[in-house]
Amino acid sequence: MFDHLKRLSAVKSGSGIKFLSPAVFPGNHCPMRIASVIVEDIRGLSSLLVGTPECATHSRLFSPLPEGRNGELHWLYVIDSNEVVFGCREGVADALRKMDRAGAEAILIIGTCIPELIGEDMEGLIHEIQPELKAQVTFVMLGQFKNVSYPPGSWKTMEAMASLMDRCETDSRRINVLGRSPFEEHIPEPAVTGYLESKELKLRYLAPGASLDDFRQAPDAALNVVLSPFAQPLAVRMEREFGVPFIALHDKYAPSDIDRAYGDIARAAGYEPDGRFDEEKRQAENIQAKAEERLKGMSFVFSQRIDMPVPLAAYLTEIGMVPLLLHIEEYYSADSAHTRKIKDAGYDPPVCRITNIAEDEKLIKELNPDICMGYFLKTDMKYVPDMYDFYGQTGYGRTVNILKRILEVTGE
């Protein structure tokens, strides 16, 4: 029944993750949608979407205006039948020239399926045309056929922003916070950001909601603190191209790992840790000890809506739980380290995409898990719902709350 699925250790990218069942599913959103929404939320950044008439029409459903709130341009380039054969570089170059004359400050080209399919060379195009333009240009290729799900629309767009960054002198008091906007009021602010501000460090948030200038100046930071898997590829690229080191917090669940990461941040930012998180750490260690005792040997299955399934599965495995099946929406390259931890613990669960939970639940029941996590319809299995509540959170508090919920559901 699960033979068609790959084991976690055999997965190297999102394309290795199979659907759990052939249950009816209309498909995921095009990653172009996410990219178009993100670009609208970066002040000063214009965009040129290159695709079929359907791509253009579809993008206008959620990004309806050709002008942004601050004079940005969000233009569409519709490929014609000749360009499918001969490529669209000349037409796209002309469009970029027009956008440049119309005052675009920086332009993100969003390539969709056809340019990707015919191997349109956006990198080469930009190399050639950039000297003519005042506007800086970058690009992201988001052929849906290569991106089974929607997260690449986020992380590839964020990663493309590195091309717009300026090399600048390091400001030892500056820290970039990647993957978090200060305007995300619906998500509790991670404790670490307020703490860093209390140390009189200057924080710059790099996420939708930031400005083009924020991105441009970002290489002046002494450190990137990463709070989201969508931003880690950008952090990796900034380290490679600008030498800005990064510390990721979003994938740390174990109190010891969080403690080490906080210590690393303190060292990189040049302040002495003052015990601010000691109480939170103690609480996390206490509840972890309780969880280790009560959850040891209990098996689990992840369903949809867990934003970082591999790091979380690695942590739950570390405290003695047994992974049976994981729904993974996107496999990030950074997941490989967590995969190794799970493998080292003696497990290698099958991974899948659950797309129709009503049908797929029957299959999951066959595994007889002690507990499930993530999205389910009404089910008689024990499960922890609403795992997406933890999206955007980090630190000891998140670990405490996740373990509390699991312990509550197991009722022990």
Next chain:
Amino acid sequence: MKKIAVYGKGGIGKSTTVSNISAAMASMGLTVLQVGCDPKADSSRNLTGGQNIPTVLEVLRKKGDPELEDLVVKSTTGVLCVESGGPIPGVGCAGRGIITAFEKLEELDAFGVYKPDVVMYDVLGDVVCGGFAMPIRGGYAEDVCIVTSGEMMSLYAAANISHAVRSFGKRGYASLRGLILNAKNFEGEQELVDRAAAEIDTPVLYRMPRNQLVQQAEADGKTVVEAFPDSEMAQHYRTLAKLLLEGGGDV
């Protein structure tokens, strides 16, 4: 890491030349990865005892999501061999196939895992579309060599390829290193190639003489470097290998 793409008209002896260069480099103690970029998938036959190896696209088609070990075959000469392959004849798109094969190797971190000192791309006759331009794009190769004889169609293809490489050069990609003459031994051949090289504005890097040992080695599914290591012809390939390693750009 040195990355060299070798182009040339079909049947001109590209794969023979590339395999021998790869074998020569491997015999110098270098880790060499040879990537065949032709749907015929016969680039590495002389390195693998005349046997075809599974191609990237074939494995992808059958297995869906291959492991690196499914795609890379270590030959008796020590050369690591990959064949991109192509779609089923008459169906699909060969250029798209090449792009997919390259992306799959990158996704599986082939260069990181095998850490080759040299990557040799053996690319089919012409830069016919975006797919077949992949080896000279995006940092895959930095040097391009064109194998040619003095025959008109071979030189015509060389001119086309050089034009394509030059147009890509404007975009900061690979540059044309020169021609490799794989001689057919007809009268006036050398002069014809010299004239063509002058017109293309590129040097003739090496003049490989015609030698029966090449066919004899091929009959055994071997390179000359492996089958007749002490021969004069093997020495020619080793000299060319050194020449390619010493000049051009490092990636």
